[in-house]
Amino acid sequence: MRDVLDNDLAELYPLREADDLRLARLREQLFAERPRSRRWVGAAAVFVAVMLITGLVVYLRPARPADMASPATSLTEAAELLTRATPQGAVKHLRYEIWRTAVSLTGDPGAEQVEYRLEVWLPVEDGQKPRVDFEPTGRRRALPGFPEMSREAVQAQASSTMISFVGPPCSLTPCSVPDPIIPASRLWGEAIKSASSPLLAPFASNNRKAEIYRDLATLDAVRWVDGSVFIEGGTGTISIDPTTGDVSGYEERGTYGGYLPVGTVVQSVKVTTDWTDQRPS
Incomplete structure (x- = not known):
């Protein structure tokens, strides 16, 4: 399950070293306890991990879009x-x-x-x-x-x-x-x-x-x-x-x-x- 998760995320979101460390911690938390349902845990793992990585992307995105018009001066x-x-x-x-x-x-x-x-x-x-x-x-x-x-x-x-x-x-x-x-x-x-x-x-x-x-x-x-x-x-x-x-x-x-x-x-x-x-x- 971990290998599948890592491969899927690697294809979707290139990771920096700092992000990889955060993902590693997340994997340990997700798989620390015995899952009730392997399918449920797998889906939850993908959802939470993707939210984590996309959250990083949103955070790094400029607050002012590049195509937004500059303020008027006249x-x-x-x-x-x-x-x-x-x-x-x-x-x-x-x-x-x-x-x-x-x-x-x-x-x-x-x-x-x-x-x-x-x-x-x-x-x-x-x-x-x-x-x-x-x-x-x-x-x-x-x-x-x-x-x-x-x-x-x-x-x-x-x-x-x-x-x-x-x-x-x-x-x-x-x-x-x-x-x-x-x-x-x-x-x-x-x-x-x-x-x-x-x-x-x-x-x-x-x-x-x-x-x-x-x-x-x-x-x-x-x-x-x-x-x-x-x-x-x-x-x-x-x-x-x-x-x-x-x-x-x-x-x-x-x-x-x-x-x-x-x-x-x-x-x-x-x-x-x-x-x-x-x-x-």
Whole structure:
């Protein structure tokens, strides 16, 4: 039995000296006790030994496959990653963690930041119904020097928050998003802010986002620093995952016409993208 095992393994997996010592120890353990069934022990020996040797092979395999694309170092390279990406499942799942400043200038004035959760399950196949879940998480942050807003005022702004992220309703795939207003924003630092809406939209295709990346790359003022895309003096910063090209976040600063202090972060978004085989019913 030992000879058969050794011959089979030698043909399947060339052994180094260190591996041969480990296999020898394994053989002694396997054959130390009287087997109940020679056939059973033989099968178990082959299974365990092969697992041992293949385990060594897996351990030695590079963590980063040689054919994996290098991380993007520019918007054009991020666009290339998006256009080459293939679905990793039947349903694309996007999760948004959104902090947005709510400001009420009428009635009982106030301002505070409210957190929302948006989850979207987007089937890859055409003619399928996407699922969208949106709700305030209940977490709120006060802005120094401003009273809290009423619950009614916060709820009134929740619907506008959902519309701004999801865009027009989509009953069946494929879905679409409105075009960004980039040309009208070339005169100042608002190109990033204009592009953020369709880039954050869950229904935007990879090809559409790649087009927007390339449009932004034509603007001399646009900067890329380790996946952060911004314009000096602008109000918005888009975060892009250099390994996938996906948008991973957004931050916007503003004053609401002077109502808030200069430099206030009025909106921050974290986006997580993954894949699943089916969407929740």
